Amino acid sequence: MTHGKPRRSDATRAAILAAARERFAAEGYERATIRAIAADAGIDPTMVMRYYGNKERLFAAAADVDLRLPDLTAGPPDQVGTRLARHFLARWEHDEPMAALLRAGATNEAAAQRMHGILATQLVPVVATVCPDPSQAPTRAALVASQVLGAALCRYVLRLSPFTEMPAEDVTAWLGPTLQRYLTALDPMV
Amino acid sequence: MTHGKPRRSDATRAAILAAARERFAAEGYERATIRAIAADAGIDPTMVMRYYGNKERLFAAAADVDLRLPDLTAGPPDQVGTRLARHFLARWEHDEPMAALLRAGATNEAAAQRMHGILATQLVPVVATVCPDPSQAPTRAALVASQVLGAALCRYVLRLSPFTEMPAEDVTAWLGPTLQRYLTALDPMV
DNA sequence: GTCTATAATTCGATAGAC
DNA sequence: GTCTATCGAATTATAGAC
Numbered sequence: 001m002t003h004g005k006p007r008r009s010d011a012t013r014a015a016i017l018a019a020a021r022e023r024f025a026a027e028g029y030e031r032a033t034i035r036a037i038a039a040d041a042g043i044d045p046t047m048v049m050r051y052y053g054n055k056e057r058l059f060a061a062a063a064d065v066d067l068r069l070p071d072l073t074a075g076p077p078d079q080v081g082t083r084l085a086r087h088f089l090a091r092w093e094h095d096e097p098m099a100a101l102l103r104a105g106a107t108n109e110a111a112a113q114r115m116h117g118i119l120a121t122q123l124v125p126v127v128a129t130v131c132p133d134p135s136q137a138p139t140r141a142a143l144v145a146s147q148v149l150g151a152a153l154c155r156y157v158l159r160l161s162p163f164t165e166m167p168a169e170d171v172t173a174w175l176g177p178t179l180q181r182y183l184t185a186l187d188p189m190v
Numbered sequence: 191m192t193h194g195k196p197r198r199s200d201a202t203r204a205a206i207l208a209a210a211r212e213r214f215a216a217e218g219y220e221r222a223t224i225r226a227i228a229a230d231a232g233i234d235p236t237m238v239m240r241y242y243g244n245k246e247r248l249f250a251a252a253a254d255v256d257l258r259l260p261d262l263t264a265g266p267p268d269q270v271g272t273r274l275a276r277h278f279l280a281r282w283e284h285d286e287p288m289a290a291l292l293r294a295g296a297t298n299e300a301a302a303q304r305m306h307g308i309l310a311t312q313l314v315p316v317v318a319t320v321c322p323d324p325s326q327a328p329t330r331a332a333l334v335a336s337q338v339l340g341a342a343l344c345r346y347v348l349r350l351s352p353f354t355e356m357p358a359e360d361v362t363a364w365l366g367p368t369l370q371r372y373l374t375a376l377d378p379m380v
Numbered sequence: 381g382t383c384t385a386t387a388a389t390t391c392g393a394t395a396g397a398c
Numbered sequence: 399g400t401c402t403a404t405c406g407a408a409t410t411a412t413a414g415a416c
Contacts, residue, residue, distance in 0.1 A: 223408085223409070223410090224409085224410070224411090225408095225409080225410095235410095236411095236412090239410085239411065239412085244410080244411075245410070245411095
């Protein structure tokens with residue numbers, strides 16, 4: 001990517017994208033208006049349309065998430081759950097795209113489909129490297145996603161009282177064994 | 191409640207409420223319009239305003255959720271997690287208010303506050319009856335909520351592929367031990 | 381109680397001057 | 399590339415006739 005010579009308007013595009021991420025993360029898809037995003041970026045609303053065509057494509061660009069999952073095979077096999085939990089917590093503590101996707105995915109079908117794609121292309125392959133039977137990777141990845149997304153929902157979106165105040169290390173300590181079970185348990189009942 | 195003599199318009203109120211639950215559950219707070227709700231209920235949009243004043247109060251009435259949590263102290267103490275998981279699955283398989291609250295809570299602040307209240311008044315007291323130290327009930331309830339809400343999000347809202355197709359019994363089998371740990375484990379690392 | 385008509389906003393998107 | 403002006407549609411909410 002980053003094709004050819006850098007255009008003079010790349011800075012404006014980046015400013016729009018940054019503002020879009022914040023608005024989508026804070027208000028969801030429908031309530032985040034192009035006018036407000038443009039105001040945050042300090043430009044004219046027309047520019048947003050000129051660069052991204054319409055609101056849907058702007059969201060698609062803003063919600064282009066890279067989970068940056070680590071290589072789980074490098075390290076103690078009995079700690080993959082904790083390492084995965086720590087990674088997600090650290091990744092979200094100061095990163096808006098995922099919150100934007102989560103908040104928007106609740107009401108926007110396109111956002112939900114995008115989440116589906118991210119899990120399939122990024123999480124499932126990594127899960128397949130550590131679970132006993134690779135054919136179970138989709139199911140195990142879905143279980144991992146349910147706990148990880150649920151934690152993100154409570155901590156960053158709903159901001160449920162006890163969950164938001166918990167230190168990140170405590171959350172990691174609680175979620176780690178859960179993910180470990182979802183990833184590697186031979187049987188649900190363990 | 192059900193104060194005094196039953197009014198003649200109670201049927202209309204109930205029809206509005208049922209339609210509102212479906213729309214809020216399917217489309218979230220912003221996209222669910224009073225016009226569409228009225229059309230579903232087979233009445234005039236003005237009637238919705240007349241009965242509920244405004245959109246916010248209509249949502250408040252539609253999202254008045256009763257978790258109907260069972261008495262966890264009646265039964266084997268080592269199966270409280272599985273029983274709680276089974277209860278939530280069965281409760282949501284054909285009940286819209288919770289999905290409405292979940293979908294709307296992602297973008298509507300009032301809905302998020304309402305969820306906070308439901309957990310504090312309904313889930314925390316039940317958790318307190320089975321966890322080792324009742325003072326930890328809020329934290330343990332939050333952990334339970336994170337997994338339960340995450341599962342509901344994946345299964346009913348985002349409809350993530352492997353999770354939606356899983357039989358309810360399988361989901362219960364996987365979530366049960368997780369909830370058991372959140373409810374009763376003396377230490378996170380178990 | 382019920383409905384028509386409409387007020388008052390707000391939004392996404394477009395046309396066109398400079 | 400940037401901005402002004404505006405269109406057309408949709409929304410919540412209200413006023414008032416019957």
